[in-house]
Amino acid sequence: MNLDSSYLLAVKDLVKYFPIWRGILKRKAGEVRAVDGVSFQISEAQTMGLVGESGCGKTTVGRCILRLLEPTAGEVIFQSKDITKFSPKELLSFRRNMQMVFQDPQSSLNPRMTVKGIVEEPLILNTPMSESERENKVAELLAVVGLNPDHANRYPHEFSGGQRQRIGVARALALNPKLMVLDEPTSSLDVSVQAQVLNLLRDIQEDFKLAYLFISHDLAVIRQMSDSVGVMYLGKIVEEGNAGDVFSNPIHPYTQALFSAILDVEVERKRKRIVLEGDVPSPVNPPKGCRFHPRCWRRSERCCNEDPPLTVLNGGHRVACHKVRDS
Amino acid sequence: MTQNPNATQAYQGGQSNQLLEISGLKTTFRTFAGVVRALQGVDLTMSKGETLGMVGETGCGKSVTALSILRLLPGASGKIVDGKIVFEGSDLTDLTDEQIRNIRGNKISIVFQEPMTSLNPVLKIGEQIAEVILLHQTLDPDALSLKTQRMKEQKTWLESRGLGIVCKLLRLDQKIRNLEQGVDQHIAPSNSEKRRAAMSRAVSMLKQLGVPDPDSIVERYPHELSGGMRQRAMIAMALACKPSLLIADEPTTALDVTIQAQIIELIKELKSRMDTSILLITHHLGLVAEMCDRVAVMYAGRIVEYSETTKLFRNPYHPYTRGLLGSIPSTTKVKDRLEVIPGSVPDMIHPPGGCGFHPRCKFSTNTCSQSEPNLREVDSHHLVACFLYGVNPDEPR
Numbered sequence: 001m002n003l004d005s006s007y008l009l010a011v012k013d014l015v016k017y018f019p020i021w022r023g024i025l026k027r028k029a030g031e032v033r034a035v036d037g038v039s040f041q042i043s044e045a046q047t048m049g050l051v052g053e054s055g056c057g058k059t060t061v062g063r064c065i066l067r068l069l070e071p072t073a074g075e076v077i078f079q080s081k082d083i084t085k086f087s088p089k090e091l092l093s094f095r096r097n098m099q100m101v102f103q104d105p106q107s108s109l110n111p112r113m114t115v116k117g118i119v120e121e122p123l124i125l126n127t128p129m130s131e132s133e134r135e136n137k138v139a140e141l142l143a144v145v146g147l148n149p150d151h152a153n154r155y156p157h158e159f160s161g162g163q164r165q166r167i168g169v170a171r172a173l174a175l176n177p178k179l180m181v182l183d184e185p186t187s188s189l190d191v192s193v194q195a196q197v198l199n200l201l202r203d204i205q206e207d208f209k210l211a212y213l214f215i216s217h218d219l220a221v222i223r224q225m226s227d228s229v230g231v232m233y234l235g236k237i238v239e240e241g242n243a244g245d246v247f248s249n250p251i252h253p254y255t256q257a258l259f260s261a262i263l264d265v266e267v268e269r270k271r272k273r274i275v276l277e278g279d280v281p282s283p284v285n286p287p288k289g290c291r292f293h294p295r296c297w298r299r300s301e302r303c304c305n306e307d308p309p310l311t312v313l314n315g316g317h318r319v320a321c322h323k324v325r326d327s
Numbered sequence: 328m329t330q331n332p333n334a335t336q337a338y339q340g341g342q343s344n345q346l347l348e349i350s351g352l353k354t355t356f357r358t359f360a361g362v363v364r365a366l367q368g369v370d371l372t373m374s375k376g377e378t379l380g381m382v383g384e385t386g387c388g389k390s391v392t393a394l395s396i397l398r399l400l401p402g403a404s405g406k407i408v409d410g411k412i413v414f415e416g417s418d419l420t421d422l423t424d425e426q427i428r429n430i431r432g433n434k435i436s437i438v439f440q441e442p443m444t445s446l447n448p449v450l451k452i453g454e455q456i457a458e459v460i461l462l463h464q465t466l467d468p469d470a471l472s473l474k475t476q477r478m479k480e481q482k483t484w485l486e487s488r489g490l491g492i493v494c495k496l497l498r499l500d501q502k503i504r505n506l507e508q509g510v511d512q513h514i515a516p517s518n519s520e521k522r523r524a525a526m527s528r529a530v531s532m533l534k535q536l537g538v539p540d541p542d543s544i545v546e547r548y549p550h551e552l553s554g555g556m557r558q559r560a561m562i563a564m565a566l567a568c569k570p571s572l573l574i575a576d577e578p579t580t581a582l583d584v585t586i587q588a589q590i591i592e593l594i595k596e597l598k599s600r601m602d603t604s605i606l607l608i609t610h611h612l613g614l615v616a617e618m619c620d621r622v623a624v625m626y627a628g629r630i631v632e633y634s635e636t637t638k639l640f641r642n643p644y645h646p647y648t649r650g651l652l653g654s655i656p657s658t659t660k661v662k663d664r665l666e667v668i669p670g671s672v673p674d675m676i677h678p679p680g681g682c683g684f685h686p687r688c689k690f691s692t693n694t695c696s697q698s699e700p701n702l703r704e705v706d707s708h709h710l711v712a713c714f715l716y717g718v719n720p721d722e723p724r
Binding site for chain 1: 384385553555556583584585586587588589591592610611612613614616617640650651652653654655656657658659661662664665666667668671672
């Protein structure tokens with residue numbers, strides 16, 4: 001268990017299946033294989049970007065790491081301890097090390113609580129601070145995220161989208177966590193506001209030595225923020241590695257297609273776009289063999305039957321594709 | 328406000344090719360909090376066959392412009408208070424409700440962002456596409472030929488079973504002849520026959536959009552389709568009458584990247600095939616760079632910069648455009664910090680006086696807060712509404 005002590009967080013073969021109940025007897029009719037064997041590591045003060053299309057399981061991974069969802073199988077090792085084995089009591093005191101910022105600040109902030117109440121709540125639950133101490137801490141946190149501490153008594157609806165997301169960040173920061181799971185933190189924001197929030201997240205990371213798990217479907221945001229990147233497709237990581245390597249030299253056909261679909265503002269540089277056919281298959285009944293094979297233009301007989309494992313290439317770049325292993 | 332339609336006209340180089348001309352458009356909404364001045368004088372021209380991108384952030388008035396063109400503003404609160412929208416020679420703001428209904432979905436159609444909320448959940452996809460066709464197109468020839476075909480089928484069926492006598496009793500031969508020659512004036516197709524003809528056109532429309540198995544898709548309800556498929560159905564509906572203008576309001580925002588790529592290729596292909604002009608409304612600058620010939624950048628209810636796509640991205644003038652471009656993360660160049668436009672979009676109940684951008688602009692001067700800059704041509708075919716370039720285009724940027 002101490003193998004991964006060099007990492008802050010190591011996720012090993014994480015699996016999460018959601019059962020589907022049918023009929024009045026509520027018999028199990030099948031499973032949604034949301035996450036099906038995902039492994040990765042995050043070092044201290046580093047950012048791991050998790051990118052993929054909707055329904056690929058990236059949010060489920062984030063939630064399983066925090067045990068907001070119980071993983072079906074696999075290990076989540078945080079500072080050499082396997083979180084999945086924690087009792088509820090242990091978990092309660094442990095959770096302060098990991099926090100989450102959600103996608104939609106509109107729905108993740110209680111509309112009937114003041115900003116002070118929202119940011120203060122984790123402090124009440126987890127620390128023995130006195131009221132005046134808490135008040136100071138809240139003011140400090142609001143200042144950190146670039147909000148006016150005088151606005152602490154306002155309600156979330158009085159703030160703009162970007163400011164609301166800042167409140168969410170302040171709440172997550174309250175207990176000095178080591179890891180923050182950021183689940184699409186900017187996808188509901190406008191570009192100019194998104195830039196403000198991304199810069200803020202960067203600054204906080206430096207100041208607080210935070211590790212981030214950055215979940216997003218926006219490739220450019222992931223590139224901007226991450227040190228390493230994992231590309232997910234239908235519950236599996238198909239390619240993973242250093243952000244620079246993966247973006248400059250994508251190897252898995254899905255990654256190549258995904259990156260070629262990026263719309264860039266650089267009008268001069270027109271890439272050849274790979275347009276994939278069809279939709280993402282249902283995770284209830286994922287394709288046999290390589291999960292990408294029905295949409296892949298390089299598939300062979302083998303891809304249809306055999307699931308390719310993640311293979312390490314040079315420099316820690318890992319790819320799950322038969323074609324790459326063969327060549 | 329002083330309007331400046333001349334600038335946009337000069338830019339067009341005459342009116343021969345003009346499809347749409349908006350001048351001085353002002354739209355307001357009455358709310359409990361006050362009057363929202365959503366559009367504060369929009370000037371815009373579009374020529375035939377071009378793709379014009381309209382970019383800007385939430386609340387800048389892009390969608391309101393689209394809704395104003397189609398007169399789809401919520402009747403109780405939204406109102407066009409000033410300005411003209413000239414489409415193919417007639418002013419849309421002057422038309423009666425009846426007349427504008429003939430244009431909507433026919434000459435001008437719109438694709439909305441979220442296909443799930445803009446499709447009717449209790450009607451089958453085919454019925455929804457067929458409805459547009461039924462409303463706007465003459466289906467008599469189609470319906471009659473379908474009718475003839477069915478009668479012929481009946482006849483061969485009967486004859487193959489040795490029931491030729493029934494054919495004679497029903498006088499099928501004569502009826503078919505009448506239909507083919509169009510002799511009988513009483514054989515106008517019934518509604519159900521028209522509907523059937525519209526349905527077959529809906530199927531062929533979906534087929535053109537590369538929808539696999541269109542015959543079964545028309546029988547399905549919106550919730551049974553994936554996001555990309557629903558958006559295709561929306562596009563099929565919009566293009567069913569071969570409109571001369573298609574307004575696409577964030578057509579790919581709700582879709583995944585790979586599906587977005589499919590839809591973009593599709594729209595491009597259809598555009599060249601159907602000779603439709605597209606007004607593409609989006610907040611995604613990359614999408615504009617990919618699809619559009621020209622771009623209009625909107626801010627606080629006005630167009631602040633207006634140019635050819637390559638020119639605008641290569642050489643943006645307006646401080647807002649430059650800020651916007653700087654704030655986009657890129658996958659090729661990682662910046663240590665993204666550029667930021669301080670503050671946020673103004674409240675349009677109390678829009679800032681003068682230039683709408685001045686409270687967030689680092690170049691703002693006294694002039695900016697007092698008077699409002701017009702769109703001026705600062706470079707060939709490049710219009711900017713900013714005092715920085717007002718007097719002398721060579722002034723430092």
